[in-house]
Amino acid sequence: MTEPLPVLDVSHLSTHFATAKGVVRAVDDVSLRVQSGQILGLVGESGSGKSMTGFSILGLVDPPGKVVAGNVLFKGQNLLTMDPERLRQLRGDRIAMIFQDPMMTLNPVLRIETQMVETLQAHQSISRSLARTRAIEALADVGIPSPAERLSAYPHQFSGGMRQRVAIAIALLNRPDLVIADEPTTALDVTIQGQILALVQRLCRERQTSLIWITHDLSVIAGLADQVAVMYAGRIVESGPVQSVLAAPLHPYTEGLLGAIPALHERGEPLRAIPGATPSLASLPTGCAFADRCPRAFAQCSVPLGETEIAGDAGPRRTRCWLHSPVPAPMPTIQR
Amino acid sequence: MRKLLDAYSPHFADRLALFALLVLVVAALAAPLISPQNPYDLAQLNIADGRLPPGTHAGSDTATGPQHYWLGSDDQGRDMFSAILYGLRISLTVGLSSTLLALAFGLSLGLLAGYFGGWIDTAVMRIADIQLSFPAILIALVLLAVLGQGVGKIITALFAVQWAYYARTARSAALVERNKDYIAAARLLGLSTWRILFRHLLPNCLPPLIVVSALQVASAISLEATLSFLGIGLPITEPSLGLLISTGFQYLMVGDYWISFFPGIALVLLIVSINLVADRLRDVLNPRLQKQ
Amino acid sequence: MTDSPASASRSSPLVELRHISKLFVRSPDLAARVAQKLGAAVSTETVHAVDDVSLTIARGEIVGLVGESGCGKSTLGRLAVGLYAPTSGQRFWYGEETGGAPGKQTERLAIDELPASERQAIQIRMQMVFQDASASLNPRMRVGAAISEAPLAHGLIKRQDREDWLAQLMRRVGLDPSLAERYPHQFSGGQRARLGIARALAVQPEFIVCDEAVAALDVSIQAQIINLFMQLRADLGLTYLFISHDLGVVRHISDRVVVMYLGRIVEVASAADIFERRHHPYTRALIAELPSLSQRHRVYQPVQGEPPSPIHPPKGCHFHPRCPFARAECITERPALREIAPGHWSACVLEP
Ligand SMILES: Nc1ncnc2c1ncn2[C@@H]1O[C@H](COP(=O)(O)OP(=O)(O)OP(=O)(O)O)[C@@H](O)[C@H]1O
Ligand SMILES: Nc1ncnc2c1ncn2[C@@H]1O[C@H](COP(=O)(O)OP(=O)(O)OP(=O)(O)O)[C@@H](O)[C@H]1O
Ligand SMILES: [Mg+2]
Numbered sequence: 001m002t003e004p005l006p007v008l009d010v011s012h013l014s015t016h017f018a019t020a021k022g023v024v025r026a027v028d029d030v031s032l033r034v035q036s037g038q039i040l041g042l043v044g045e046s047g048s049g050k051s052m053t054g055f056s057i058l059g060l061v062d063p064p065g066k067v068v069a070g071n072v073l074f075k076g077q078n079l080l081t082m083d084p085e086r087l088r089q090l091r092g093d094r095i096a097m098i099f100q101d102p103m104m105t106l107n108p109v110l111r112i113e114t115q116m117v118e119t120l121q122a123h124q125s126i127s128r129s130l131a132r133t134r135a136i137e138a139l140a141d142v143g144i145p146s147p148a149e150r151l152s153a154y155p156h157q158f159s160g161g162m163r164q165r166v167a168i169a170i171a172l173l174n175r176p177d178l179v180i181a182d183e184p185t186t187a188l189d190v191t192i193q194g195q196i197l198a199l200v201q202r203l204c205r206e207r208q209t210s211l212i213w214i215t216h217d218l219s220v221i222a223g224l225a226d227q228v229a230v231m232y233a234g235r236i237v238e239s240g241p242v243q244s245v246l247a248a249p250l251h252p253y254t255e256g257l258l259g260a261i262p263a264l265h266e267r268g269e270p271l272r273a274i275p276g277a278t279p280s281l282a283s284l285p286t287g288c289a290f291a292d293r294c295p296r297a298f299a300q301c302s303v304p305l306g307e308t309e310i311a312g313d314a315g316p317r318r319t320r321c322w323l324h325s326p327v328p329a330p331m332p333t334i335q336r
Numbered sequence: 337m338r339k340l341l342d343a344y345s346p347h348f349a350d351r352l353a354l355f356a357l358l359v360l361v362v363a364a365l366a367a368p369l370i371s372p373q374n375p376y377d378l379a380q381l382n383i384a385d386g387r388l389p390p391g392t393h394a395g396s397d398t399a400t401g402p403q404h405y406w407l408g409s410d411d412q413g414r415d416m417f418s419a420i421l422y423g424l425r426i427s428l429t430v431g432l433s434s435t436l437l438a439l440a441f442g443l444s445l446g447l448l449a450g451y452f453g454g455w456i457d458t459a460v461m462r463i464a465d466i467q468l469s470f471p472a473i474l475i476a477l478v479l480l481a482v483l484g485q486g487v488g489k490i491i492t493a494l495f496a497v498q499w500a501y502y503a504r505t506a507r508s509a510a511l512v513e514r515n516k517d518y519i520a521a522a523r524l525l526g527l528s529t530w531r532i533l534f535r536h537l538l539p540n541c542l543p544p545l546i547v548v549s550a551l552q553v554a555s556a557i558s559l560e561a562t563l564s565f566l567g568i569g570l571p572i573t574e575p576s577l578g579l580l581i582s583t584g585f586q587y588l589m590v591g592d593y594w595i596s597f598f599p600g601i602a603l604v605l606l607i608v609s610i611n612l613v614a615d616r617l618r619d620v621l622n623p624r625l626q627k628q
Numbered sequence: 629m630t631d632s633p634a635s636a637s638r639s640s641p642l643v644e645l646r647h648i649s650k651l652f653v654r655s656p657d658l659a660a661r662v663a664q665k666l667g668a669a670v671s672t673e674t675v676h677a678v679d680d681v682s683l684t685i686a687r688g689e690i691v692g693l694v695g696e697s698g699c700g701k702s703t704l705g706r707l708a709v710g711l712y713a714p715t716s717g718q719r720f721w722y723g724e725e726t727g728g729a730p731g732k733q734t735e736r737l738a739i740d741e742l743p744a745s746e747r748q749a750i751q752i753r754m755q756m757v758f759q760d761a762s763a764s765l766n767p768r769m770r771v772g773a774a775i776s777e778a779p780l781a782h783g784l785i786k787r788q789d790r791e792d793w794l795a796q797l798m799r800r801v802g803l804d805p806s807l808a809e810r811y812p813h814q815f816s817g818g819q820r821a822r823l824g825i826a827r828a829l830a831v832q833p834e835f836i837v838c839d840e841a842v843a844a845l846d847v848s849i850q851a852q853i854i855n856l857f858m859q860l861r862a863d864l865g866l867t868y869l870f871i872s873h874d875l876g877v878v879r880h881i882s883d884r885v886v887v888m889y890l891g892r893i894v895e896v897a898s899a900a901d902i903f904e905r906r907h908h909p910y911t912r913a914l915i916a917e918l919p920s921l922s923q924r925h926r927v928y929q930p931v932q933g934e935p936p937s938p939i940h941p942p943k944g945c946h947f948h949p950r951c952p953f954a955r956a957e958c959i960t961e962r963p964a965l966r967e968i969a970p971g972h973w974s975a976c977v978l979e980p
């Protein structure tokens with residue numbers, strides 16, 4: 001059985017920042033794969049490099065940040081070696097990103113009408129009035145009330161959630177094949193969030209759009225995604241089909257994450273946060289970065305390791321943990 | 337150093353402009369040391385050495401003795417090379433100091449207007465609008481007619497011409513920044529108004545103004561040259577580049593090109609190199625530019 | 629205050645908003661003004677962001693504020709700390725009326741109306757964690773300086789203690805102290821959110837409006853921050869207005885929950901009552917959508933009916949166009965908040 005060519009195939013991607021305090025390894029050896037029409041949920045610790053992974057795929061890393069290794073294949077073309085002009089053409093047309101901070105998409109001094117019409121006209125030859133109509137439809141799609149009137153407003157005149165929805169509308173304007181959505185619904189209440197999720201589900205179903213959905217909301221991942229990847233300290237520590245990962249996590253970090261959800265606690269009692277603090281990305285240990293905080297760490301954990309593939313009921317799973325490594329590694333000589 | 341240069345620009349033309357600007361500035365600073373003659377000291381001039389063509393060696397009885405007029409001399413017997421160096425000095429002094437004064441003043445007013453709004457805004461912007469609706473040269477002419485001649489006077493005039501421009505730019509930047517939440521947060525934290533204005537608002541409004549002011553130095557210099565060419569501004573005994581060009585103008589017809597030509601070259605070189613460098617500065621100061 | 633629907637169960641109100649409203653009027657631009665002069669019907673758009681809301685928050689209380697996106701939660705939060713002057717209504721702090729003469733233009737903040745000395749003394753006791761964390765940090769100031777600026781300016785800490793104090797505060801919100809010399813753009817979204825929290829906590833406030841403060845955090849760090857909030861309440865009696873769309877979080881930490889819909893409060897009750905004995909049809913709709921971890925491959929539904937607009941709010945009960953139980957009277961009359969059970973208020977005509 002051969003898999004169809006994935007829409008996005010990221011392998012061994014690494015993005016580093018050279019800072020005065022050492023090299024910050026924001027993204028470290030990340031591999032991802034998204035099939036056409038599929039939704040990949042990307043979760044993980046705050047500051048673990050989820051957004052930076054998205055930026056790296058789109059070639060939007062600001063200096064001093066630099067993609068230092070890896071390949072990013074979009075429908076077979078390597079985006080990392082592509083001519084910058086062609087990449088710019090692809091961006092906003094075939095590939096779109098919904099930024100975590102909507103103000104990265106929105107220009108504070110332009111009316112959103114201008115911005116939406118320009119986005120449409122940059123990639124399609126359509127008339128101004130048609131572009132305007134499309135813009136109004138797009139705003140209505142994301143649940144903005146009185147879209148025609150709101151079109152002439154400036155970004156700061158919107159509420160936080162409305163800005164987010166306008167950014168979503170702009171990203172989807174040209175009906176891209178791949179959307180990287182970076183925490184697009186953090187400021188939305190559940191009903192409006194449902195509206196957005198319905199919209200993207202329809203896109204994936206009807207137009208075979210592929211989606212990377214970065215979020216902290218595990219219940220959205222549960223309801224929306226097909227596959228999920230969990231990041232910690234710049235690496236993907238676990239990935240696989242949603243149902244298996246959420247039901248029986250392999251990596252202790254995923255376990256800790258699932259245990260911290262408020263719904264699993266008595267009202268008002270202290271929540272079970274994972275003990276300890278995130279390691280500095282500028283001085284990561286050689287082995288597993290989670291070892292210091294892991295309840296099941298053992299001597300082996302200070303030895304560097306790669307990803308292990310494990311068969312699961314719903315499909316193959318991968319993890320980066322010595323607990324699940326099939327080959328027993330040689331006993332280390334140094335005790336932790 | 338190498339890194340800094342790379343960050344500035346990889347293009348040869350931009351680097352050449354930076355180099356030219358540095359040479360001109362150093363030459364102007366070191367004018368008293370490197371110029372053969374003090375062109376403003378009438379005792380060192382000999383009218384008999386007037387309008388000598390470039391390269392002449394004249395052994396006249398001035399205080400400094402015989403000398404080589406590499407770029408010729410003007411009608412007063414001034415060594416053109418010395419006169420150009422001193423002229424550069426005046427041009428740069430006038431350009432820089434009038435721009436800095438105007439920047440400081442216009443920026444402060446613009447920030448206050450943008451931040452407080454209300455009558456302060458109305459008052460400042462009305463004055464600026466009125467001023468900007470007249471051609472700069474006209475205002476400078478009127479002011480100099482009233483004030484008289486001298487370096488200080490011309491700086492004042494150029495300051496008066498420029499400040500409104502900064503005030504307007506600063507105000508529009510402040511209007512955008514003022515609505516951002518970091519200003520709201522600063523107010524909520526009970527920080528004093530001065531602190532908010534100068535520690536929070538100012539640094540965020542400054543970058544566009546720095547580029548503008550670098551360009552503005554060039555236009556101040558050319559305005560000064562224009563005024564001098566028209567014969568107002570600086571006294572005839574202390575010619576700036578504009579005045580030298582103007583003096584030479586009357587001799588162009590008889591073929592004594594050098595009195596106008598060499599100062600003209602210096603002036604063009606100065607203005608073009610400032611413009612090119614300022615243009616690069618705009619991109620260097622805005623790292624987010626490449627992203628969009 | 630017996631007539632205040634949203635009054636706290638406990639005594640000593642810390643913050644009280646009485647019949648407070650906030651309208652945003654979009655002044656027409658030049659083209660529209662010309663068209664108006666020529667007789668065209670150009671309406672000035674008025675957004676009723678907050679519409680006659682009364683709310684009392686007791687000392688040491690955590691009030692959760694939920695509601696649809698764009699319904700005026702942030703605006704209400706800003707009114708509560710005095711960042712907006714109300715269009716009408718009053719604001720009280722420890723029972724005394726403070727700031728914000730009604731009817732002033734939006735540019736003047738309520739806090740500017742106070743004399744300078746009083747402004748400082750009162751102002752730093754109420755803080756806000758802004759929804760948009762990146763916009764709330766000065767892009768040209770190192771984050772360590774931004775956090776310690778106000779405490780230094782107010783003499784809350786000494787300059788020589790700054791380093792230790794800053795490191796401790798940063799660690800409390802889960803940030804590595806070695807990042808203090810960075811600029812805001814060098815942080816991830818969730819790290820910036822925590823910088824905003826640290827800055828608000830730095831001046832030892834008594835009242836904090838947390839506007840989606842934990843929305844950008846992963847659940848483990850979110851748990852750490854929520855534990856911190858609850859511990860500060862237990863130790864120092866901190867009071868919170870906790871704006872969030874995450875009902876799980878709101879249920880966990882709130883004493884009372886306020887539900888807003890299109891600028892108005894539609895239901896107020898203790899956290900337990902809201903989730904178990906919800907009354908208002910909007911609250912019911914909201915909680916029905918409560919996502920859960922166990923549902924796989926849900927089919928999401930778009931919002932039923934036309935989304936409501938604060939520019940043209942419906943007459944009567946704002947929810948009636950989408951309400952399955954709407955009656956004739958709902959279309960014409962604004963239902964008042966009434967107490968349907970002790971401490972449980974709802975603005976709906978339905979029988980409890
Ligand atoms: N310019 C920079 N210099 C140094 N480090 C940086 C820079 N920009 C980002 N980082 C670091 O890179 C890491 C990854 O950031 P990223 O924004 O990808 O995190 P994230 O997973 O999206 O987190 P969040 O959920 O909080 O948004 C962070 O720890 C951040 O501090
Ligand atoms: N400065 C402003 N000018 C004009 N309208 C505004 C302004 N600020 C807010 N509004 C409008 O007021 C309404 C309420 O906004 P607010 O930010 O309070 O909503 P919210 O409940 O916080 O929403 P969200 O959950 O999406 O953040 C919105 O319709 C918004 O467009
Ligand atoms: Mg992020």
Ligand SMILES: [Mg+2]
Pocket residue numbers: 159160161701702703759839
């Ligand atoms: Mg809000």
